[in-house]
Amino acid sequence: MSLTQLDKPVQFLKGVGPRRAEAFQRMGILCARDLLYHVPRRYDDASTITPLARVEVGMDLTAVGKVKSKGIVPTRSGLRIFQAVLQDETGILTCAWPGQPWLDRTLRVGDRILVTGPVKFFHGRQIQPREHTVLQRAPAAGPDQATSGTHTSISATPTTTPTIFVTYPASEDLPQWIFRRVISLNLEWLLRHVGDEDHLTPATRRALGLRDLADALSTLHRPPSVDRVDAAKRRLAYDELFYLQLLQARVRYHATRERPGIAFQRTNELIRALHDSLPFTLTGAQVSVLREIYADMASPHRMNRMLQGDVGCGKTLVALFAMLLAVEGGYQAALMAPTEILAEQHAARIREFLAGMPCGVEILTGSATGRRREDARARVAGGEARVVIGTHALIQEGVEFDALGLVVVDEQHRFGVHQRLALAERDPAPDVLVMSATPIPRSLAMALHGDLDISMIDELPTGRRPVVTRLAGPDKREKVFREVARRLDRGEQAYVVYPVIEESEKAELRAAETEYERLRGDEFAGREVALLHGRMPADEKDRIMRAFLAGGIQVLVATTVIEVGIDVEGATVMVIENAERFGLSQLHQLRGRVGRGDRGGLCVVIPGGAGEGGGGSAARERLDVFARTNDGFEIAAADLRIRGQGDFFGAEQHGHGTGLRFADILVHGDLVGPARERARGIVDADPELAREENALVRLVLERRYGERLKLFGVG
């Protein structure tokens, strides 16, 4: 099987000489296939194009016409305006581009152009295009021959559907009309060959409601009608999701299937004891994710699972049950936290839960030294310690375990993909459970973490009092702080959060350092106030966090360093200043810090006022959503809607991007599951994709992800 036809460099295509080929290359279009997949970014038809006779002042519209005449109009102010008169079957319209006289050199009389913009009144109707594209080029000859010249060019490069105008992503040296021309000249040939690259059988296509590849691409370049475009894009979206899943399925195979994992035996001795000692019952969501985790751990495959759920939904308890299953089966379990103080808090809680049970708990952090550290290490190596809690020092410093069977990673986003993969290298390979308190929609989670299985806790324990969230205008600031002071009088503690540490001249933002000084001398005079930010030395941060935890500090003025924080039961109120500066998920993480006690938390967000950069409408929307709901999944869905998926993929893949051009999780989310199932099915049966029937997907995978395959070490 070879795909050589579409791998031909672009300069072998009709209408592409060496110079044009270079320009294509600069746009990332190297081979014939790249050109075929360079699909239009917009489509206009009668429903979006206004006939010139119907253009009215005040409209914002798109129009198409042929340039009848043009010229530069000087004004008294010295501004030079390029003007062109457009004509269609219905009438004429003046287009004006103030301050862009150079367009006189690029637009020709006879060019057929598409313009989009507002219509104003200047000696008559006049559109001032925001955007314009040359759909069809008049020949270079003088204006006299323009009309007849254009006619020949139309018949030489026929457009199948003259009423639909497609606009390609173009560049300065590769304008629209070149794309249209080169595609026209080569489309039939390209489509003939791409048919051979379709990896979906008609049966699978029907099951998923997808078009065949050649048909989809043909529709995108020459839509018989604009409403067919979405279905065609859906096919390309599926392909992208499928190949991404295929890549991730191979990562998963290496991590979980290549070497035998542990099939944990359950005796129920410890699990029962923990169940019986709980003063509450597990939520339905906890029970169902535990069922998934137990089944995964009991299987001979290695577990590589992500546990998602809002702060306080009971993930850590679920993880503890999983650790007990490992211990019952004769293994040790480790819990890795991003900070030392968090590790200590986990250790203290877990010791409480396991009090009196035959299960040694040990903590290993960087700060323990000398004899104590040696002893702790010896208990881990000797097997006395069954549950080991620590920071990433657990993994990095080559700590010896007697029989490590399960690794739990808390706040997984604090650790990189590479650290996760590093865990996999340990021999024998322990099961892995990573926890995330930043829940995201399942389809997005599956697309981002195709190598992991996903469990979700989407329910909080009953009786939990939700954090009350209020939006307060900057003019209410004093009142807000008076309310905070009243809570302090009752023995409660508060966080005040700022977007930046120091004031800067560029942005008028309230800064933690300045406000700390102010609050200490004013609103909170005479109280214990402390400052915490990311630039402070680690031991200083640690000291302050401990003092806050112990109740010695009443007000903690902080930046987002507290986002991944410990639970301080006395902390019940949080004020977030310049709240428009924070992302939605970030706000929600912050709010999670005051939901832990049983007194009911309060979170007040104060956006910056006029002159303080109150933020645009997206910021407004974020804050409204934030105040309206406490549900992390809802927050995440809104975040995805407002920000788009780019940010999520960007952060996760460390800037390499996933190359999702067609797939939009919001639109095509339903395709992720089927794509993943199919990809895993193929890889589980044929991990190296060596079989004849998989030759095609292997080739396409290499084409798409050649570099990435190396990056993931699965080339």
Ligand code: ADP
């Ligand atoms: P997470 O790790 O998801 O933030 P935790 O496991 O730390 O949540 O649980 C938060 C608090 O709720 C803990 O004090 C825990 O003991 C308690 N908890 C866990 N599950 C339940 C439940 N089903 N009912 C009541 N309280 C629970």
Ligand code: MG
């Ligand atoms: Mg937690």
